[in-house]
Amino acid sequence: MPMRDRDVQQDSKPALLDRVANTALLTGWAMLALGGATLAGTATASPTAGLSSGSSLTLGNVSHPHARDTSINPAASPIGPAFSTSILRVGAGAELGPVDDLIDELDELQDDLDGDFNTIADAEDARDKANEFLVQAGEDGYAKLSAFGHVPITPLSMQLPWGDGGISLDVxxxxxxxxxxxxxxxxxxxDGGDFGIETDTSLYIKGAVLREITFGYGHNVWQGERSELLLGFSLTHYQSDLSKIVIPLQDADDVGDTITDEYDANQKQDTDIGAGLGLLWNSDYYRFGIVGRNLNQPELEFGAIGQCCHELSGDAQERCTMAQQFGDRIDLEETWTLDPQMSLEGAIYNQDQSWVLAASYDTNSVKDPVGDEQQWFAVSVSTVPQARLLPEWRFGYRENMAGSELTYVTTGFTLFRSFSLDIAYGLENVTHTSDDDEQDYPRSVMFNVGLDLAF
Incomplete structure (x- = not known):
């Protein structure tokens, strides 16, 4: 890398992606805390945003005998515990695109954009290196953070005049x-005796805060000697705060402040209703089901960008104009459509359900709030010892069949039927080079922590 006049000053300046990550984490967890304090009810393992709640990270989106949540399929409400609650359940995940040294290369590029070179030849060398990196970064480079939090109470089984039924309220x-x-x-x-490089390359940041309140009802429609057929429906009220920002990399020194200041200015709040149906065949040794979500295709809008730039001034006008410039590659006015998704689920178990083999599969892909495709397949095996003092164990594998096509090994445990921890570790790697030493890191990791009670 060519020598730059301002190299001596770089050690005291936080790296670009460090500033982005710190701001995103602080803002994201603050929003989660606020949302958790303003919502009451329950939460389910919904794949709307690509996240599975609680033990479903390992078990899959299955109406599982070992799972506390049975509202994955509304038809399963009558066969869940008579009463269960999650005192606390939180989870988070991080994902990187398949570009080696993405963060370091972006930091280097920003340093070069900010600095001066000794000769035009040095500037041209930096230009060539940056252009080679940006070809891949523009196609595959991204960093993504996801998180959720909730306090669920689900489901409630009851005897109704027309037969056995169950309801669930899910937030x-x-x-x-x-x-x-x-x-x-x-x-x-x-420029005279000054040499440098310049580019219109920009950061494209999309953010989403989504609140889902779901009412589900399940009913036993047929009862046999050792099996039963259950049917259910659900209605979900979606409330979204969706925002996006385009920030020129050339002027990204204060990117953290920009994200904080402009998120509210660019966000749009929207609401809609989604309808779902579920069917479940349950017996002494197995259960199989099908779930349809968002069958009426609800829509939620983002805040517009690149509009009325002449009414702005300064940095805000520059960011607006830059968004217009990339209008052929991004949607300046965007609507997130929650397309219908069908999922299959199944579980096989022994007589006392101490051992369970389960799997779930989404038959089609849908987009999450920030535009990434999600279509999950998961398979797992789990055991619950008869002694309550012994931990429950589960092991599994999950794969996104669309979009990133990432694969994971998953594992989790539950202590005293209450405290649970689940981890998904990505099998695909990216390489980080430091002092000529290359190390591989997983492209994605996810974890869930929960404290549950069941009666």
Whole structure:
């Protein structure tokens, strides 16, 4: 890398992606805390934003005998525990695109954009290196954070005049942030005795806060000697705060402040209703089901960008104009459509259900709030010892069949039938180079922690 006049000053300046990550984490967890305090009810393992709640991270989106949540399929409400509650359940995940040294390369590029070079040849070398990196970064480079938090009480089984039934009230709070790269050519320039590089390459940041309140009802429609057929429906009220920002990399020194200041200015709050149906065949040794979500295709709008730029001034006008420039690659006025998704689920178990083999599969892909495709397949095996003092164990594998196509090994345990921890570890890696030493790190990790009670 060419020598730069301002190299001595770089140690005291936080790296670009460090500032982005710190701001996103602090803002995201603050929003989650606020949302958790303002919502009452329950939360389910809904794949709307690509996150599975509680033990479903390992078990899959299955109406599972070992899971505290049975509202994955509304038809399962009558066969869940008579009463269960989650005192606390939180989870988070991080994901990187398949670009080695993405963070370091972006930091280097920003340093070069801010600095001066000794000769035009040095500037041209930096230009060529940056252009080579940006070709891949613009196509595959991104960083994504997801998190959720809730306090559920679900389900409630009851004897109704027309037969056995069950209801569930489910509230879920999810936050997501995605940083992508809008690449543009890097050019070298000479201005008198000053040499440098310049580019219109920009950061494209999308954020989403989603609240879901779901009412579900399940009913036994047929009863046999050793099996039963259950049917259920659900209605979900969605409330969203969706926002996005385009920030030129050339002027991204205060990117953290920009995200904080402009998130509210660009966000749009919207609401809609989604309808779902579920069917479940349950017997002494197995159960199989099908779930349809968002069958009426609800829609939620983002705040518009790149509009009325002439009415703005300063940095805000520059960001607006830059968004217009990339209008052929991003939607300046965007609506998130929650397309219908069908999921299959199944579980096989022994007589006392101490051992369970389960799987779930989404038959089609849908987009999460920040635009990434989600279509999950999961398979797991789990055991619950008869002695309550012994931990419950579960092991599994999950894969996104669309979009990132990432794969994970998953594992989790539950202590004293109450405290649970589940982890998903990505099998695909990215390489980080430091002092000529290359180390591989997983592209994605997820974890869930929960404190549950069942009666």
């Amino acid at each position: 879920r709070f999810t936050g997501q942030a995605r940083l992508g790269i809008l690449d543009a050519p890097v050019n070298a320039y000479a």
